[in-house]
Each structure stands twice: as C-alpha cells, then as structure tokens.
Amino acid sequence: MNKNIVIKAENISKQYRLGQVGTGTISHDLNRFWHKIRGKEDPYLKIGETNDRSTKGDSDYVWSLRDINFEIEQGDAVGIIGRNGAGKSTLLKLLSRVTKPTTGSIYTKGRIASLLEVGTGFHPEMTGRENIFLNGAILGMTRKEITRKFDEIVDFSGVERYIDTPVKRYSSGMYVRLAFAVAAHLESEILIVDEVLAVGDAEFQKKCLGKMGDVSKGEGRTVLFVSHNMTAVETLCSKAITLKQGLIQEIGSPELLIKNYLANNISNNRTINFNEIENALGNEFIKISYASVDNTSTEDPSEFIDVSSDFKLVFEIINQSNYDELSIGFDLKNTRGDTIFGSAQIFSFEKNRKIKVACNIPKNLLNDDTYQIMLYVHTTAMSLLFIQDELLTFEIKDKQRENGYLGKINGFIRPELYWNKI
DSSP states (O other), rough: OOTTTTEEEEEEEEEEETTTSSOOOHHHHHHHHHHHTTTTGGGSSSSEEOTTTTTTOOOOEEEEEEEEEEETTTTTTTEEEETSSHHHHHHHHHHSSSSSEEEEEEOOOSSSSEEETTTTTTTTTSSSHHHHHHHHHHHTHHHHHHHHHHHHHHHHHHHHGTTTTTTSSSSSHHHHHHHHHHHHSOSSSSSEEEEEEEGSSSSHHHHHHHHHHIIIIIOOOEEEOOSSOOOHHHHHEEEEEETTTTTEEEEEOOOHHHHHHHOOOOOOOHHESSSSSSGGOOOSSEEEEEEEESSSSOOOTTTTTTOOOEEEEEEEEEEEESSSSEEEEEEEEESSSEEEEEEEEEEOTTTTTEEEEEEEEEEEOOSSSEEEEEEEEEEEOOOEEEEEEEEEEEEEOOOHHHHTTOOOOOBBBBOOOOOOOO
C-alpha cells in the first residue's frame, strides 16, 4: 500500500438479515459453516437484495453496502454524502471496526478516533473526567499523553463545571460536546465523525467544523465526515464520496458531487394545484389550493426562468380560521437550507373565503441555482397557523453558461450593479 494512503477499502460489502442479530438462526450459521469448510461460497450472499428502504423486497437479506472500493490519503478531509439509508453510517462503522464487513478487506494505518453516536464509548456511571481517560486508553494513549491534553479538551467542550459529574446526568448536547472534544484532541491519525454534530447548538457546530478544518489542514490528520449539511461538507472537505442504496455513485470534488447529488434528489416542482378543496394542502385553519412560480418575462409563465427573468410567486389560500386578517409570508431557500430572503404581508379576508396573492421578484437578483419556497401563515399577533417547507421547488438558469461560460458568479445573489468612474 502507498505510504501516503491511510485507508484502503477493497471490495467491501455488508449484508444484514432483517429483524435478526447476526445471521439470525443456528441453522443458517451451521449452513454457512458447512459451506465454508468445504471451500464453497456463503449461500446467503446470493440472495441479498439492494437496500432500498422505500420498497418491500422478497428476501430477508439486504446489502447495506456492496462492492465498495476507495483509497484515502493522509491529510484528506473526505465527506460522505447520500440520502437516509444509503449506507453512510454502516461504512463508518466498518472503517471504525465496530463491525466486520461480510466480504472484502479494509486496510488502515494509524489510530482511529470515531464519533458515531452521541456518547460513543462513554460509561454513563463514570464522570466526564474518568471518561476522558477511559477513551484515551481505548485509543491506545498513555495516561501521560491524556493528562497533557486534558485541560485543552475540557476547555473546548465547555462543560468544565460538570467534569466531575457522572455523564448519565448530561444533556445530549453536553454529551456530544465532551465526546467530540475527546475524539478531536486525542492523538489519533484518523478522525471519523458521523452526523452527531446536529445535536450541538449553532455556536458549538461552528467550533467543531473549525477544529476539523485545523485537524485535516493544519495537523495533517485524516478526517471522514458524514453530514446532510452540504455547506459544511463543501467548506470542510477536499474530497467527497456519494453513496446510493449501498453503492458508490461518485468519488470526486465536493462541489461537483454536491451539485450532482442535489440535482438528482431535488424535484423541480413549480406548480401545485388542487381542484377539490377537500384534497388541498393544509390543516383545520388554512388550505392551500394553488401555488406556482411564474415567469413574467415571457408569454408562457411555465418557461424556464433565467437570471435575467422577472418572475412571481402565486398563492391561493382558503381561510378556515376565526381570524379576518392574516399574515402570509414565505422564505426563499437554496437546497442547502440557507435562507436567501423572506417576505410577508397582512391581508384581510373573511372566514371560508379564498384569496389569491402574488409577490413579484425582479430580474438580476438571484444567482443560478435550485431554490425552494417555505410558505407560512400567521395571525397579526404572529401565532403560527400553517407552515409548509419545500412547498415549491424551481431552478434559475444562466443562459451565458449554456453559451460557453462555465463559471458561476460567487454569492447567493447576483444583483445587477452599476459602476462609474469618479
């Protein structure tokens, strides 16, 4: 193996039997053993099905991962992206040696610190202080090494006041603060982090991402990072792997893979229309019978929207509440979840009446990207009556790129600004 490669996966696959621990029955285990001593292939490897959580299969055996091959070099920060059930967490468990692959081999060079779930490796009856030393010992560090890092770990975690309290009394946020601080500061060559940072608050998440950046870029250690936060993956990682139904779909630059992933997993849904009120989207207070994103720069409102197109958001709303004045508003977000801007206005209309409203958005404001609309309706006292995330999804294109310009203007927005010499 190349001296710079610290992780190498060769044809690794992981099979599970649904509803069972291990292979599930003695008869299956004996059958496997009988085939093994005769030098034959495991009979249950042939009947496994692809891990598609949305469909019902014919076999109890599923492949959580199948034929995974990749190499990771020292100092790489690798983001693993994919939908829920794609096999991301299973892959990290295999690399962390929490479980063994069904087939294939994994080669690693150096000590691994992994944070796969909140409080991984913590003993609930032991104090925070004791768990720091326990985790360090598990990672193969001496007491002297842990003592040298101890103050730094406690300071980073922000739980100094509770360091001598049993961790079973910690909140989930305190748990993950201390667990990440231990994993990031102990002297392992490889740091593996699953989507546990979502438990922490915004300030701590920012702190963790900064630390992971320092670990990979400053200290030359290797980081594997699973997250649904695409902005974090793109900012932190130098390489990305996309998983789909247990298979590797792509390996390459984070920017390209994230763009492809979002394009393949976000539907373009510019119009919703319910002819029957009973079927309309909503609740006992508000019903949404129609919503659309219309291009107002052309005769056909359904034509694609260019960065130089005016367009409008249209909402048809039925008021079933006891309020005769309502605040109707929206947030415009990109598919990474960043809110670009929002707008709201108060309208008067009686109970069981329908109102159709529109908000005009000028040309040369938004960048080329895919966007989503979150609609919300409040009372004038700002009590929430209805909210719908991802109500509409639409794309803004850049014709210049189609004519040969391959770059993308930086920023969420790209207003048309005028310069002059003074």
